Amino acid sequence: MALVELARYSRNEAHIVVGRLEAEGIPAVAFDAGSSIADGSWLLIPVRVMVDEDDIAEARTIVAA
Structure with missing residues (x-):
């Protein structure tokens, strides 16, 4: 299982x-x-959503819907 980045989002x-x-399996x-909550950087650092490389196409379809 190799993880790949789907996208970056706010927390x-x-x-x-x-x-x-x-929910879609x-x-x-x-x-x-x-990321550090103490210094407030969690507001600035985007969070990467990672999925298995075999699921990336389906994940993109779900997120786009």
Whole structure:
């Protein structure tokens, strides 16, 4: 299983996208979601939504819908 980046989102959007993909049966992970809250950088650093490379086409279709 090799993870590839689907897209980058704000922290909240990333978690919504991960939930949507998982509801459709596609495992997804939000990378960088744990960026430092203490210094406020979590507001500036986009969160990468990662999926298995075999699921990328279907994930793009789901997100585009």
